[in-house]
Amino acid sequence: MNTHHIIKLCDRCYWDTTTETIKLHNENVPLTSNMRKVLKLLITNYNKPISSIDIFFHIWENFENEYKPRNVRNLISNIRKRIPCLSIVNYYGGSYMLKKNRESHPLFSENLIDILDQAQNGITISDPNQNDNPVIYVNHAFANAFGYTPEEVIGKNCRFLQGDDRNQPALEEIRQAMQAFKDVTVTLRNYHKSGQLIYSEVTISPIFDKKTHKLKYFLGIQKDVTSLQQLIQQIKGMV
Ligand SMILES: Cc1cc2nc3c(=O)[nH]c(=O)nc-3n(C[C@H](O)[C@H](O)[C@H](O)COP(=O)(O)O)c2cc1C
Incomplete structure (x- = not known):
């Protein structure tokens, strides 16, 4: 039985919540574990700005680390390069937000008929x-x-x-x-x-x-x- 939960991120780009992998045009996108962590954070908070500091400590969990915004910037920039159709926007300088089309929300692909039915x-x-x-x-x-x-x-x-x-x-x-x-x-x-x-x-x-x-x-x-x-x-x- 296929229990994978697939979220459409943009046209022909899908996130598998079980394996935490991205498929773009049916090909797996190679991701480092840090990229995967950021993506997961952005996807679960889609349309909500996440501060760069929160992203930093989400990845480099050790609080003794010195916060370096450049690390987050580089990571986001690498994700943008690998998945160009994703729209990760800078929000008031210090935050990042994954903006998805209304139609990309899982509500549209999976739940809409359930909602109408009820x-x-x-x-x-x-x-x-x-x-x-x-x-x-x-x-x-x-x-x-x-x-x-x-x-x-x-x-x-x-x-x-x-x-x-x-x-x-x-x-x-x-x-x-x-x-x-x-x-x-x-x-x-x-x-x-x-x-x-x-x-x-x-x-x-x-x-x-x-x-x-x-x-x-x-x-x-x-x-x-x-x-x-x-x-x-x-x-x-x-x-
Ligand atoms: C989406 C849709 C829903 C409709 N729902 C109803 C309805 O609940 N009850 C009803 O009597 N007519 C309903 N109608 C109207 C009839 O289908 C039809 O258009 C109407 O009777 C006038 O056309 P007629 O002269 O071909 O019968 C609906 C029409 C559409 C397109």
Whole structure:
């Protein structure tokens, strides 16, 4: 079983937390043990400045050593040479900080789907480049709210939740917004698998490819507003 934890540092550059090695373009980067120590310190504190003194004593642990900033400077400069894509910045002179792209954070490669899966609001992603814009991802909150499993929803267009209740003015708002690539928030009458009416506040947003700017997905966020709608109906009935 592969228990190695891999962190992406930059494009095609990965840190293996178990072996404390770096792979750049699939090749192991030769590192001295001091370089490895500094890298580990910077990676575990990414986006946080670490003072040169802290780095020095982290490596040359013996406090009787005289602090020599030049040793740290040289070490950092050698790391930069071996891994040019890494962005180790000098921070206010006396500190160093490993700056990573937002996308390089392990959150993006490993945990993002877990996070979406456990969110409390419904989250759906559809693929408008496929016939009839089917759902390609749905989180558990969405599936559970309507009594389905994610597998039962994937591949369908979300309109199946409306059942036969298709005469809803909000649907025209959705169609127009989607055609114009605009965000839209509406309240829809949807139906649980058991047939029970659920008022759902849905926000649909177009998601574009960052490079080509072409439409890639639609993101849907659903919130059950049944209690609120029932209250509104009651108040309307009173006046
Ligand atoms: C990402 C996404 C999520 C959607 N979520 C819902 C939803 O939860 N309930 C619903 O009734 N319609 C939802 N819709 C809207 C329908 O899929 C569809 O666009 C709407 O019914 C209007 O189009 P139609 O006339 O083709 O049915 C969603 C659409 C997208 C793109």
